[in-house]
Amino acid sequence: MKDDTRLVTAGRDPFAHYGAVNVPVYRASTILHETVAEMDAANAARSRGEQVTVYGRSGTPTIFSFANAIAEIEGGYRTYCFPSGMAAIAAAITACVKTGDHILVADCAYGPTRLFCDGALKRFGIETTYFDPAGRIDALLRPNTRAVFLEAPGSHTFEIQDVPAIAEAAHRAGAKVLMDNTWATPLFFKALAHGVDISIQSATKYIVGHADAMLGTATATKEVWSQLHDSAYQFGQCASPDDIYLAQRGLRTLGARLKQHQASALIVADWLRGRPEIAQVLYPALPGAPGHDIWKRDFLGASGLFAVEFAPSTDTAVNAFLDQLELFGLGASWGGFESLALPGKVKHARTASPWTFKGPLVRFHIGLEAVDDLISDLKEGFTAFNAAK
């Protein structure tokens, strides 16, 4: 079965729900049982890891169905759902470490991931070393390194990592490999097939796809599933059935949306590359862009998020560019149907790799608007930029 078909069928069972095409929202905390014997049996089944309803926090049909669909598309054993992508990241790391351990984190990781490592993890006596995403990790692995955390490409600077090579070195040293796979989604990067043990999604982005809910998922191999599940469950992690419902609805159209995001992003990125104001475009799908060769080797597609490096210019000029844009909203997040632009002020968050950019960075999310309209909007932005220079 191809992924486009899986996106439609995975996790659905209409005749278990009165024929409804989508699994309904089951709002439940208490789950009733007819007899004590049935309650005991359900609890025993739950402790064996079976998907049975015993209490709202441990799952309802809404959650099981969505989690199973994500697991199937990620190519993993099972998926745990979280109230946000960040909760999924924190839980996946926490599941792999104890006091005295050490982890490696790609220097291009999402800012709040670094905050977690430098804050909560440090407080619990777990040390983080950041590594240059372009380099090798072999020399950084220690006897107590338990996890290597990747984000490919980095969601501001778009460094690709050689995931199979890193995974091979990590596993040889007895460390688990965790990856923030939000950019590619499970459609465009098969993280587990490339050696990753836990693939994490901020489902808030492309899976929800409509900028209206927060959700995270972590999908594990069979080997690490109980470790992930038990740790997350002990911390009380669970997601709202209403948000899960929105995510399962988004999931059904993910394939169609991503194809369009990719096609439009390639056109806009290529157009931006030809502008005199732009020094380089950071989009691994673009031939000649940083990371293109590894992207082509390992990835099945590219989403609609990329950045540009402006030729050296003032903040005033870049702000004039951003303020002028009408179709590109100014705000955090991405993966919805609408276009966004954001200044890429992440230089302070690089500690293990050289900052090679001479001009300011701006990140674009290319939405589902007509590409000609987006380019016209950007042209107006450049006019404002040049007037403010």
Ligand SMILES: *Cc1c(COP(=O)(O)O)cnc(C)c1O
């Ligand atoms: C947004 C984002 C997250 C965090 O997800 P939330 O759902 O906002 O908590 C993690 N990683 C990347 C790459 C993101 O863009």
